[in-house]
Amino acid sequence: MSRLLITGGTVVNATGPIPMDVLVDGETIAALYAPGTGPADVGTLDATGKYVIPGGIDVHTHMQLPFGGTAASDTFESGTIAAAWGGVTTIVDFAVQRTGEVVQESLAAWHAKAEGNCAVDYGFHMILGGVDDDALKAMDQLVDSEGITSFKMFMAYPGVFYSDDGQILRAMQKASDNGAMIMMHAENGIAIDVLAAQALSRGQTDPIFHGLTRPSVLEGEATNRAIVLAGVAGAPLYFVHLSASEALAKVAEARDAGRNVFAETCPQYLYLTLEDQLGAPGFEGAKWVASPPLRSKHENHLPDLWKGLRTDDLAVVSTDHCPFCMKDQKELGIGNFTKIPNGIGTVEHRMNLIYQGVVDGKLSLARWVETCSTTPARLFGMYPRKGVIAPGSDADIVLYDPNGTSDLGLASQHMNMDYSAWEGFRIDGHVDTVLSRGSVVVSDGTFSGRAGHGRYVRRGPSDLLR
Numbered sequence: 001m002s003r004l005l006i007t008g009g010t011v012v013n014a015t016g017p018i019p020m021d022v023l024v025d026g027e028t029i030a031a032l033y034a035p036g037t038g039p040a041d042v043g044t045l046d047a048t049g050k051y052v053i054p055g056g057i058d059v060h061t062h063m064q065l066p067f068g069g070t071a072a073s074d075t076f077e078s079g080t081i082a083a084a085w086g087g088v089t090t091i092v093d094f095a096v097q098r099t100g101e102v103v104q105e106s107l108a109a110w111h112a113k114a115e116g117n118c119a120v121d122y123g124f125h126m127i128l129g130g131v132d133d134d135a136l137k138a139m140d141q142l143v144d145s146e147g148i149t150s151f152k153m154f155m156a157y158p159g160v161f162y163s164d165d166g167q168i169l170r171a172m173q174k175a176s177d178n179g180a181m182i183m184m185h186a187e188n189g190i191a192i193d194v195l196a197a198q199a200l201s202r203g204q205t206d207p208i209f210h211g212l213t214r215p216s217v218l219e220g221e222a223t224n225r226a227i228v229l230a231g232v233a234g235a236p237l238y239f240v241h242l243s244a245s246e247a248l249a250k251v252a253e254a255r256d257a258g259r260n261v262f263a264e265t266c267p268q269y270l271y272l273t274l275e276d277q278l279g280a281p282g283f284e285g286a287k288w289v290a291s292p293p294l295r296s297k298h299e300n301h302l303p304d305l306w307k308g309l310r311t312d313d314l315a316v317v318s319t320d321h322c323p324f325c326m327k328d329q330k331e332l333g334i335g336n337f338t339k340i341p342n343g344i345g346t347v348e349h350r351m352n353l354i355y356q357g358v359v360d361g362k363l364s365l366a367r368w369v370e371t372c373s374t375t376p377a378r379l380f381g382m383y384p385r386k387g388v389i390a391p392g393s394d395a396d397i398v399l400y401d402p403n404g405t406s407d408l409g410l411a412s413q414h415m416n417m418d419y420s421a422w423e424g425f426r427i428d429g430h431v432d433t434v435l436s437r438g439s440v441v442v443s444d445g446t447f448s449g450r451a452g453h454g455r456y457v458r459r460g461p462s463d464l465l466r
């Protein structure tokens with residue numbers, strides 16, 4: 001097996017930055033050395049002036065997700081290649097079971113889509129769209145035998161993915177029993193559907209009404225309800241794509257009480273707003289239709305979320321990568337905002353966008369790595385194989401250059417979309433080199449990986465439950 005010494009860089013783990021050389025042996029990290037003290041008889045990769053960080057882990061993606069009569073436009077191949085370009089070496093995608101489907105069959109369908117097609121490693125969470133006795137039994141089997149230890153449920157999307165409180169409680173009781181994590185999409189979908197129908201009946205059809213009919217208090221209410229239900233069941237709980245101050249306050253309160261409650265947010269909720277993006281003229285705002293919606297810049301959501309990342313009330317930044325093209329996809333909702341497929345594509349940009357938070361003084365370097373790699377690995381049973389630069393860990397490594405810039409936009413992106421939700425954003429740094437399990441997959445502005453290199457990651461229980 002080939003050995004490679006990464007020299008001259010600053011290793012950044014969740015514990016902080018320290019100048020070290022890193023020896024890669026085959027697919028794993030073999031050793032760390034004080035600068036200049038590593039073996040001489042090996043190939044070298046010069047990381048002078050660069051940060052050497054564990055590969056990004058995006059625990060919330062939706063490659064090829066069927067949604068609203070169409071499907072997310074990134075395949076596992078195009079989406080994981082884009083991920084690699086952006087310094088992401090592991091994704092955890094959501095396999096979907098809908099009402100009436102057998103959980104194991106739905107999972108098999110997701111494996112069939114991904115297997116042999118991924119450029120970086122991948123795992124699955126399971127979406128439970130129909131909780132019944134069989135689905136509850138299947139949860140045990142997935143935890144015990146399939147390496148799936150997390151299950152997403154929806155308090156939104158009645159008639160599509162929605163579970164009622166009784167179904168949610170039963171799944172939480174099962175999770176309390178088998179050690180799984182319940183992931184929650186917390187929006188009061190029943191109330192939202194009433195508001196959306198009322199808006200349409202008034203002729204309010206533009207994309208901005210997607211946001212105005214999903215007020216942040218309805219995310220706060222659902223978040224509180226889920227926390228109460230998880231308390232009754234004694235189950236750990238993880239909120240996906242948290243967007244609102246009201247929801248964050250409920251998470252912080254539960255954490256202060258010592259509860260196993262965790263949350264992620266996404267770059268779109270840290271940077272983009274209801275007025276500036278969703279409210280763009282005409283149908284343009286459809287580019288940013290996602291649920292929960294972008295929040296108002298006249299409220300405190302964005303600064304609150306950055307603060308939550310600093311204080312660990314928000315433990316993770318994921319992307320909720322769910323891209324749709326404007327043509328033939330988002331356009332399905334012209335004249336009716338409820339028909340716009342929900343989702344934004346960001347898998348390629350998360351490491352850059354959160355690094356910009358470091359440049360802007362909002363986060364430390366260590367917290368960048370912790371929220372984008374280490375905690376995702378720990379919360380979702382992949383640590384220390386992933387999420388850390390340490391001997392024995394997979395050699396998923398990014399050389400990040402704080403010099404130079406990254407210009408985000410359609411012209412340079414690799415995600416399969418006909419627009420960019422991030423057009424015109426400039427980052428003060430760039431992903432320089434990416435190794436996936438010891439193989440260089442991106443360097444010198446070239447992708448040298450291949451679809452099929454990525455392996456399925458069987459995950460264990462969460463490492464962060466107290």
Ligand code: URP
Binds near residue numbers: 291
């Ligand atoms: O708008 C979104 N978030 N689309 C993907 C599905 C989900 O709820 O995560």
Ligand code: ZN
Binds near residue numbers: 241
């Ligand atoms: Zn969701």
Ligand code: ZN
Binds near residue numbers: 060
């Ligand atoms: Zn999602």
